[in-house]
Amino acid sequence: MNRLNKTWAETRTTVNGWLMLPCAVSAEAMAAHGWDSLTIDMQHGLIGYSEMLRMLSAIDRTQVVPLVRVPSLESGIIGKALDAGALGVICPMINTAQQAAAFVRAMRYAPQGGRSFGPVRPVMRYGSGYVASANEDCLAIAQVETAEALRNLESILAVDGLDVAYVGPSDLALDMGYTPAFDTEEPELLAAFEQIVETANRHGVVAAMHCGSPAYARRMSEMGFRFLTIGSDVGFLLDGAARSLQAFHGSDEMGKSFR
Amino acid sequence: MNRLNKTWAETRTTVNGWLMLPCAVSAEAMAAHGWDSLTIDMQHGLIGYSEMLRMLSAIDRTQVVPLVRVPSLESGIIGKALDAGALGVICPMINTAQQAAAFVRAMRYAPQGGRSFGPVRPVMRYGSGYVASANEDCLAIAQVETAEALRNLESILAVDGLDVAYVGPSDLALDMGYTPAFDTEEPELLAAFEQIVETANRHGVVAAMHCGSPAYARRMSEMGFRFLTIGSDVGFLLDGAARSLQAFHGSDEMGKSFR
Amino acid sequence: MNRLNKTWAETRTTVNGWLMLPCAVSAEAMAAHGWDSLTIDMQHGLIGYSEMLRMLSAIDRTQVVPLVRVPSLESGIIGKALDAGALGVICPMINTAQQAAAFVRAMRYAPQGGRSFGPVRPVMRYGSGYVASANEDCLAIAQVETAEALRNLESILAVDGLDVAYVGPSDLALDMGYTPAFDTEEPELLAAFEQIVETANRHGVVAAMHCGSPAYARRMSEMGFRFLTIGSDVGFLLDGAARSLQAFHGSDEMGKSFR
Amino acid sequence: MNRLNKTWAETRTTVNGWLMLPCAVSAEAMAAHGWDSLTIDMQHGLIGYSEMLRMLSAIDRTQVVPLVRVPSLESGIIGKALDAGALGVICPMINTAQQAAAFVRAMRYAPQGGRSFGPVRPVMRYGSGYVASANEDCLAIAQVETAEALRNLESILAVDGLDVAYVGPSDLALDMGYTPAFDTEEPELLAAFEQIVETANRHGVVAAMHCGSPAYARRMSEMGFRFLTIGSDVGFLLDGAARSLQAFHGSDEMGKSFR
């Protein structure tokens, strides 16, 4: 079911799009393009359960792998995202091995974990084979985004069943005393990124990075990240509106009309 | 309430954005930019009444003037769009003076028309002065988009109370035997556009054009159109996704991954 | 099913509440009180089909008779309101006998009319007896609210199957050259009200009035109106908020803080 | 895009399921089975525009052809159903050739009709080829369901561009003086069905029948109907609940507990 695993096994990089708008039609529009995966962001996106379900339904019939970022490490919403049909969950703020283990436990059926059984929609969507392969196909993606997580990196990435370590660069920057931003040039942060790639590779975990531009993502790909977010629906929208207004008015008049 | 009237009175051009996504958050994102107006498209957009109401509420507190395109010349939905807070309605397929008159009748309170009284939300939003100025502030915008409408142009634009003649270039092209598209170079269509501007000016009606790009919109502005649509939410989204994926993959790989 | 008919047969007056908020919970709160009927206003209320259905479901298990005002005389939405479970439809702007007949036709199954058959929810809610009694129980309530309707009053009220003539005083005032308002004291309007009661009585039609206050409604009851709207959800809300703020601040400070 | 045309060309019968619940998940559950088509019923189903869009999105990625029944012959909602992605529209109460022609006009782009251009979602879903083939792929399905329609059958079915004549047996029964019901044995109605098949065949129109059971549908298939509705979501639900309760309690106790 989940083509990401296969792509990474071929040591190729996958490209992820980010969905923050609570809208199944914009999700469909994004899915019309050649993303490897799309992530429905229930944490910072403006998306509740009902919208997440509709967005999953809108994209999971395409070739794009549907992922969900949950708001917090809470087993209820992790189970609901999986039962809604997500083939992977990104969990924010995994700062300790204990949290990583709790996350994996919520993601896996026994005996690997304690996910409760009842995948009605996944079986309708992916067929009855879902049950047997869910533990393998549903990716456990832990966000590494604090100084504490960096300190605990070895033990976190050693947790059995963790598939991907996803860097949240804004939160990591903020927590390490820098301005929160994508596509940083801070040497300390770039060094942390290198450390994460190296550690992840040693543990057989895929390293992932949230980027603000394709150019930076290419650089991160060269650094060894194999799962790269390169843009979001709301970013494309704001950027497109700004470009078009600027093109019409000429650049001089643009500034004053914003907001 | 409606700054469009004032801007046109100063013979300046206004820029309109187009909303097709059924989403109040994307409407808010669009409204964060310097549009003169935003149009919620209930005809070809994926937007029903409930979404239209939410989108209006999301944008009508900003400086942007909120407009609604209704699905058809039906008095029920025209009244609902106005009572939801739209400061103008675009009505498709106004092909005869009789239709134009019916449209104006649905837009205006007596004695100018027969709009039913009950503006609960507009009064909450714009204050009690809404009642007195609604007939002036709520723009009646008729779409000119068929060969029949061109033939009846004089009588349509002579209808008292019509504010704007909005060219639907795709439908006009299709109806005149051309491929439906924005930003046409067909001489017959360009000649029709000139005719519309000239006739509108004679009748004190604002000529408006739906464009697919800022560049074409500038040209139409020079031709005399004073209300110009230059892009849509879904267009910005699709374009942004395509550009980003292309930038990441390099242009050679892009084509094959689309859809 | 419909207790209004029975109450009127006993020559008693019924009291109707008005719902403009698109909210099933506020509808439930209203239904917790002793209304004879509640009307879901799809015309000037902020209510689309989906909300209307939810509101009907929220109130139709109580003792309150659920009515719907549709946005216009369009057979599609009249049928949908009935199939959603409304036991009566208020139709705006019935200005001619022809319109009254079209309205009744949309409300009644053959042979009395041409309502299409498929009452899935009404049968779930009211039982299989619904089919046999629907033509009697689902009230056809025509709004009399223009000078034209007054001129055509005899022929409109003579239309077989029309149950109630509902005065829309704001629209009637506006159409006759007065300021649109509830609870008028204009002699010409009061005379029109008398005429409506008298004509309705002669034709066996119940006369109904939309009032802005219980006091005026009592007066109208004495004039012979037997179906009286005395307030709305949004009115109670705005009034309650204003009273409470005034009571806290004292009356002197109130004015400046409004809006 | 539309496999129904192809199946009928091979003179095979297609099986249609009926959706009345306003729910994308139940639509997905239905689409998990081997239907040739599923019809979203906006007329008697409890479904508004927003739910219709979600349901279309939930089923149109499967092999099932998505159809929509609109509430009435109103061009606005017909256009919205098509722009939402329906590959066919069932229109109720087509009683005259004039109505049939108006229906076809609303379904087809120029020069065959006057459908307005703007298929954003269909192009995202079916690709850019949608535009060229839409006039052929989007089926115009007229309901024959009154005595008047029977009298006008020749002229209705002669209207160029009409694809399917869909019998509404309940409304037809009601209009001809019988109890409204599916799966009738009334000789006069059966004779009417024969007449419809025969006339449709002569005009190259597919005859369709709304049935209440698979057994009756087989009989209608033998009579010559090639598009057969055999059941609905709400029917399966009510029937399944009744059967299960009966099986648990034993048949004697069932009756008393219903409703």
Added chain:
Amino acid sequence: MNRLNKTWAETRTTVNGWLMLPCAVSAEAMAAHGWDSLTIDMQHGLIGYSEMLRMLSAIDRTQVVPLVRVPSLESGIIGKALDAGALGVICPMINTAQQAAAFVRAMRYAPQGGRSFGPVRPVMRYGSGYVASANEDCLAIAQVETAEALRNLESILAVDGLDVAYVGPSDLALDMGYTPAFDTEEPELLAAFEQIVETANRHGVVAAMHCGSPAYARRMSEMGFRFLTIGSDVGFLLDGAARSLQAFHGSDEMGKSFR
């Protein structure tokens, strides 16, 4: 308010239906039948808060007792389910006496527990008597569905205020090394069921079982379970569709068309 307590006191068995579709209309359809209770499943059903509220409102005016299964042992959602009007909450994964006690605490007002006070909708629905009897009427139903829970059974069921022990047979099977399924014949599982009934009886707790068929439920009733789930909305839907298609096509052709 809650008839389940009374029925059990008479040592009769109650029958529960299961709701997984996020749809108030399908909930109403289910409630039209003679269920003792219906459970809205927020854990494995496709149901968020907004849908749960609508479904409760749709069923709680009928004779059916409305229950909610929450996604996890989290006090926020338990309180929200109760304040929405549920007369009982099923909580998954109660594996220890400590968890059982936390669950009961979230269900009860002081002094029995720590439920926060604010039952606006329950008072609108059930009257002001709700406050006094809520602690008795709102059932605390703990799921026993892991090997750990079996080991802790005595202490879990000894927790004061626990009303029902609800067996989740799929999760229990999975956790004990068997294939997750309803209606098991595994001797070890059947023995566990016997143990649960016996322990529950000793502690004055009602034993409940989630079954996949009425036949198995009858067997479980004989074993001593007094609260039996015998089917679900989505099950009835899938089953009805499969049966109908099979009946139309004949059994030979059925297999190939599924999915």
Added chain:
Amino acid sequence: MNRLNKTWAETRTTVNGWLMLPCAVSAEAMAAHGWDSLTIDMQHGLIGYSEMLRMLSAIDRTQVVPLVRVPSLESGIIGKALDAGALGVICPMINTAQQAAAFVRAMRYAPQGGRSFGPVRPVMRYGSGYVASANEDCLAIAQVETAEALRNLESILAVDGLDVAYVGPSDLALDMGYTPAFDTEEPELLAAFEQIVETANRHGVVAAMHCGSPAYARRMSEMGFRFLTIGSDVGFLLDGAARSLQAFHGSDEMGKSFR
């Protein structure tokens, strides 16, 4: 951004309205009045995430400061409320200093706390300055509503970053053995209120009280509470309906018709 801080600094009292209806239009109606703040109650109100977002969008363009009460101390929903645009969060059941510290941590960006970074909507709404001032402008409002909280009052209010101590009088009454009610006259409770004001003043925390009437709120203002809730949407609605029916029927008949 947040005018409450400024008002309190001037030692003036602020008045808060309470929103329990899941409806953006009723929220807009409330915001049309002169409230200092409005609180969207996700705990006891009938409001889920999607409705909260819509309500925030409806009110946050007005002068009224938008607050949200979350269902429980869970970091996911606190983050979602802030990222949806709330300028303050009321958290129920803060009974210990540890809970107070966890609450503040969820409210503040590093280094003051651990709120995750991604304020897309707040930046669209309040501008890019939001990031720098969010820690100051987003109020952390802890509910003091149990005997345990009273015992721990000193340590709770000493937690750095706590802005407001909000008394929940119903829960406090219930927990201390009294009937849960607003506007109590119990000496023990009034003494507790005095203690809370005094302790809050010493710690530079604003004391807040949930009142059931403006009159009681004035008294509480004199006692030293500076943030006063004086009424709710659902209260105004129920009260307005009762008053109007009573005024129409006369007081004698009112009682019998209620519920």
